[in-house]
Amino acid sequence: MTPAGTAATNTATTADTASGRPRTRTLRAGPLAAVLTLALVAALTAAVSLGSVDIPPGEVWSVIGRRLTGSAPEPGTRDLIVWQLRVPRALLAATVGAGLGLVGTAVQALVRNPLADPYLLGISSGASLGAVAVIVLGSGLGLEMAFGGTAGLTISLAAFLGALAAFSLVWLLARRGGGFSPLRLVLAGIGIGQFLTGFTSYLVLQTSDEQQTRGVLFWLMGSLSGAVWGQLAVPVAAVALGLGLLQARARGLNALLMGDETAAGLGVDVTRLRREIFVVTSVLTGVLVAVSGAIGFVGLMVPHVCRLLAGGDHRRLLPLSALTGAVLLVVVDTIARTALDTQELPIGVVTALLGAPTLLYLLDRRLERN
Secondary structure (H helix, E strand, O other), rough: OOOOHHHOOHHHHHHHHHOOOOOOOOHHHOOOOOOOOHHHHHHHHHHHHHHOOOHHHHHHHHHHHHHHOOOOOOOOHHHHHHHHHHHHHHHHHHHHHHHHHHHHHHHHHHHOOOOOOOOOOOHHHHHHHHHHHHHHHHHHOHHHHHHHHHHHHHHHHHHHHHHHHHHHHHHHHHHHHHHHHHHHHHHHHHHHHHHHHHHHHHHHHHOOOOHHHOOOHHHHOOOOOEEEEEOOHHHHHHHHHHHHHHHOOOOHHHOOOHHHHHHHHOOOOOOHHHHHHHHHHHHHHHHHHHHHOOOHHHHHHHHHHHHHOOOHHHHHHHHHHHHHHHHHHHHHHHHHHHOOOOOOOOHHHHHHHHHHHHHHHHHHHHHOOO
């Protein structure tokens, strides 16, 4: 067995050791993936069925079947509600959730800190700043006509550059003095994230369009409202490509959990691997923020749940995190859309209600161990 293979084999023990937990019995990845897939199908069905107009699941699948087979749709508004409004939104929620699960898993391995996620490390804040700068300043300069059909790609590119810049700055601050401290990384991420959030709010307030201001502020708290089929191509492609690239580097991520020196001794080019993970996570975060806003805590919660169930080997952990993230965000989006009769809740409100207690629990556990 190669050194990298040995590292991958022992990753479950390494991951648990790195987080301060003794190794526990885990579930087999295959059956767990099958259960999560069924849960995702059930969550998607419920998401399309529930709303201001409830539609029976059988009718939902009937509409989808007719659309996929090219049959003539039945007259009436239900076909429009299912196919044009709810199915794209449910699929976008699943895609964004899968991407956030992947990014959270990769970032936690990269920085060897189970408290890391794109939101806490300021990556989402940087992506939000880039996207809002294009939306607000571009609107003020009349750039929509120049972008034409590529406006979404332009926002995604700006969000990616913002995410990459924020992550790089946080990493440089955490590495000051030549050392590396996970606590310093989290504190730098929180500080940079708050600074960028404040600057983003300033940009939003510069627009004279009150309707645009309210829309951008609602989007910044996380929203999938207005999702259409045309929005799916870029995030689906980005998440699929990100999963493939991260999966190919799963053994390297396993080795990183044991520290840079140990990983280098096992034949891993740590600098190159870290640079690649930087780019992949920043691209994914930028694309996801561009279509959904900054949704916090999903990337924090999902990896912990998956490690608890299936262990720390990234060959299993990455695809399971994608499935779990997809299920979680579809459920959260359905709750946000249906909890109140008069208005829709921002997704970030619901994830914060779930994620903040999770973060406090993890912090309490770490303080007890220390």
